[in-house]
Amino acid sequence: MPLTDDIRDLIEHETSQAQALLRDLATALPKSVEAHMLLAQSHLRRLEFSQAIIHYRETLAIEPKNDEALRSVGFCLLAMGDYEGSLAAFQQAFSVSSGAGALRFIALLFHRLGRVEEAIQTYERLLANAQPTSAEISPSLQGLAAALRDAGRPIDADHHIRHLIERFRREPMSLASGLVNRNNSDDFHEWSPLADKSRLAEMLTARKAVDPAGRFPESFVLPADRAALEAFAKGPDAPALYIVKPIRGSGGQGISVTADVAAALDQSDVVVQRYIDRPYLIEGRKGHCRIYCLIASADPLRAYVYSEGIVRIAPEPYDPSPDSGGGAAMHVTNTALHLGHPGLSISQDPQQDDVGAIRSLSALLRRMTADGLDGGAAFGEIKALVEWHVRMLAAHGLFARQAASSPPRGFAPKLFGLDVLIDAEGHPWLIEMQRTPAARGAPLVEKINGEMYLTCFRMGHFPLIDDATPPDLLAALRSDDGARRRRAAELEYAARGKFVLLDL
Incomplete structure (x- = not known):
């Protein structure tokens, strides 16, 4: 059949x-x-x-x-x-x-x-x-x-x-x-487990204990962390709301927000996080930012953050009060989850980057500045948050094991995404990581991602030698792999476009 x-x-x-x-x-x-x-x-x-x-x-x-x-x-x-x-x-x-x-x-x-x-x-x-x-x-x-x-x-x-x-x-x-x-x-292969929200939450929680600079909401993997969640819910820092996510969910599927921690405690194979209940609002609605990071080299570690990004906005006005009756369309900002919702408006003009449910990071930063916050400082904090995340991966040994597993050029550069929430004071919080962020989407998404992908190609593909190469450099490039790798790093940096080198 x-x-x-x-x-x-x-x-x-x-x-x-x-x-x-x-x-x-x-x-x-x-x-x-x-x-x-x-x-x-x-x-x-x-x-x-x-x-x-x-x-x-x-x-x-x-x-x-x-x-x-x-x-x-x-x-x-x-x-x-x-x-x-x-x-x-x-x-x-x-x-x-x-x-x-x-x-x-x-x-x-x-x-x-x-x-x-x-x-x-x-x-x-x-x-x-x-x-x-x-x-x-x-x-x-x-x-x-x-x-x-x-x-x-x-x-x-x-x-x-x-x-x-x-x-x-x-x-x-x-x-x-x-x-x-x-x-x-x-x-x-060690990038794959990071797509599991429970594995990532465990790593981020452990990292925050030794390097508290990164903003990441308290997270608990159930059922393993049930006792820790119960204790947190009774403590002085207990939040008003919790967000519950399936450990292998994607696209916002299966996410719920609750004030009843007991309801969360009964679940399994989920990550329960403190809900950031005072987000920066865009025209009264909650949004999140997709930030891109490029690992250009594992050894020596060299990475970049892209200075443009995508902001996705929920279709319903934000009201976290218990009697608001708000559901996923107010709390969950993945636009793919809300297709068909009457409040979801997506511009078909890629030149419009500050209208509707999908906007650019630069438009968000401009809006923050107009609202009395500091958009430039917010991006600086986003960069620092990405650096914190990459340092965590390095401390975990991911890059060292990758470098040891093959010849130096056995792996191409790695692009991944981070989902970041900006709070009402203009500070970014790391929410999730996307190991293989989607390339396609609305016209503005394709415009932003398209420019970024073109830059990725130029950063990774270039001749090392041409007719203008000085004889001494030519000799070094022919005989010394260290010289070849240094030359590649120079050419990569020159082609970086909107990518910003991380301080690691």
Whole structure:
């Protein structure tokens, strides 16, 4: 029996419900490839990689040459940090289909495993045989150039970088956004657990205990922190309201706000946070800022914050009083959750950055200044908050482990998002992190993200050597990887656009 698109939509928006339905369906239809694949995809949607692998392998037991299932097993193992297992899975997938996508992952894995010459040969094989319109060409040119630089062949690397830049000039937006999204998907596996709100809350709470400079609301993971939450609710700093979030929720799904801590205490697999009940209001409505951070290098650690961003505003006026009757449309600012709400107005003119439910960060800062606050100081505090967050990741060892896991250029730069709430005094609070922030959206979102993605490309892709390179620098770039890395950092900084270097 065919499965409908409704189930795929359910996986995207109500994953737990979809999983329960699909488990029953896979039990009822044990030979259904589609049922097992969709069940696997529902786990992949929640970044539950080990569970996804179980169901992909159930698919392969039914259909051993299912190319999508083979590649998905490889991707899950990559996301879990099992490079050898992932390599074997992609090699098996390539033996079945000879697909360019599997071959690119084989090259990527050779590079990360330190088998740099095999990576180069595999990328060259892919590029020699790929169709001119293949989506694998641009990431393969990027990967080949990185492997050649790690192999000490900067002139050969520059040849492929120039080819990539020519492709970028023909299709700048699609190429730049495609590379950012690929790089985020193929990032170091320790970024994935940070998408789990409980894991992130534990890390941020621990960091705040040793470095209290970062503003992050008190957070409790249930059921583990039930006793701590009970004690907090009885203490002198107990808030009037709490916000309750599913640990793997996204897009504002499943969030609730309550004054009754007892109701929160009865829940499991949620994060309960002190609710910031005095936010800065935009025309009487609550909003939050999406702030972008770019990790350009793990070793040495080099990172930037983007000085523009996106502000999303709730569709109903804010009134936190107990008798206001306000629900998600007042408290939750994720505009995707409120599509169809009569109070949600989204401008279709990307030049309008201070109207409707989606605005620019710069418009918000201007408005704050007009309201008697200091928008410039607020951005300075946002930058400091991003620095605090990146220092936390560094103290946790993420960047050191990434650097130790592969040759220097085995990983591309990493772009991630932070959701920040500005309070009534103009101070930013870190609310959540988005490991792979969405690229698409309203016209203003695409304008802001588009400019940022173009900048990301320019910061990461440039020849190190040209006809004007002085002889002494040319000699150093040919022979000394330290010189190559210093030169790359200089060129990256020169192309930074609206990115601001963090003080780490």
